[in-house]
Amino acid sequence: MLITINDQDPRPVYIQIAGQVKEQIQRGELKAGDELPSVRELAGSLGINMHTVRHAYSILRDQNLLVFRLGQQAKVASLRSQPAGTKEIATALNRQLDELLTEAFLLGLSADDFRNLINEKINQRKEQKK
Amino acid sequence: MLITINDQDPRPVYIQIAGQVKEQIQRGELKAGDELPSVRELAGSLGINMHTVRHAYSILRDQNLLVFRLGQQAKVASLRSQPAGTKEIATALNRQLDELLTEAFLLGLSADDFRNLINEKINQRKEQKK
DNA sequence: ATAACTGTTATAGTATTATTATAACACTTA
DNA sequence: TAAGTGTTATAATAATACTATAACAGTTAT
Structure with missing residues (x-):
């Protein structure tokens, strides 16, 4: 999971993260069921706050690309489970x-x-x- | 020139305006050389500030879709004049x-x-x- | 010339959004 | 039980978007 933040990018950080994760899913680098780094872990490695990462993940969950379960790390959703x-x-x-x-x-x-x-x-x- | 602002849209107003103008250019509704409403006029009809419209126009100028000349209204750029x-x-x-x-x-x-x-x-x- | 338009620049203040900081809670796994 | 998950709540700070005024420099038509 290589995620980078570009300070020159005018878009907010949570959008950048969500975009990069989304791309990796679309490219097949992340497959259904794969675990994402925990919000605390990714936030730590990027030097940003937990909630910013959570915000990014939440957007992808709203797009049915990720699945959250309490106590477990976020996972890439299976394509069939897209209710939309x-x-x-x-x-x-x-x-x-x-x-x-x-x-x-x-x-x-x-x-x-x-x-x-x-x-x-x-x-x-x-x-x-x- | 039909431009509308959607309060539900999370994107900033200047992005919405720039996007709509860009679409109209791409669809051919606005052709090279066509004049856009003045920043004051459009701002007035939308009930927003002059600078917000100017910000929107400026973005399109940076993308070489519009051309500004002092004292004249903004115009749609000719496609050949794209220096990029x-x-x-x-x-x-x-x-x-x-x-x-x-x-x-x-x-x-x-x-x-x-x-x-x-x-x-x-x-x-x-x-x-x- | 002058009046009425253009976009430009500058300065400031307000409003909104993004980000951080802490903390406690509920759940899972080892 | 301990250490890891996401969740929720509250608050403060930082950054961005938007507004408000005003003056300036160019264009166009009168």
Whole structure:
């Protein structure tokens, strides 16, 4: 669990932490059931307060990415246990995709350029899996 | 220029404004050279302070989306006049695309699912242009 | 020229949010 | 029982966001 705080980053610390943990989950570096460092431990190693870490974790719990149980460390949630369902998340994905497309076209990319870019990235991932 | 402030939104007002203006530029509702409402005018209609609007505009200027000239209202920048060049923006696009891909795959989408989704969206845009 | 607009800069004060500091509580595990 | 979890509560401090005024420098139209 490598978490760093960037003083130059204008975003609050708890957002930075939540973002980094989220990324590690999305990248598969943290898998369902994996334990996170305790709020006191992470806070200690980062030199910040316990509650700031807790705040970060709580946000991810609200997004159903983490699961808390009293007396135990926070764990990465299993994907199936997302009560929000795929529906809402899919709409979020749609929105993000729309934004990305407009941005790409703004940059002067053609539809084919974009398709090629996508294919490149997909192939990169396939190779990494090998 | 329809700009609204959502009190429920945890993000600061200047971020909300900057975000909405940015979206309108990306959607083509605001085109290069279009004038934005003056900071005093927009602030007045939103019931907020001049400097808050200015802060929002300044962020977009730093992103090379707006151009300021003393004595004149802020204008939407022409895309070619982005000194940062396509390079940095392209890396931002790359990063966003990576995040989106991981998120999509997390949701269980296959590579083909994703390609189909992209194609649908591209076709939607082509139809809108007609 | 002048009046009425622009954005710019400066200074200050207030309001809100983020962070820290302590402490006690409830629960789990060894 | 002891040492580790997250939880809750309260309070104080630090940092950020927002407002309030005012003056300045440039533009545009009268």
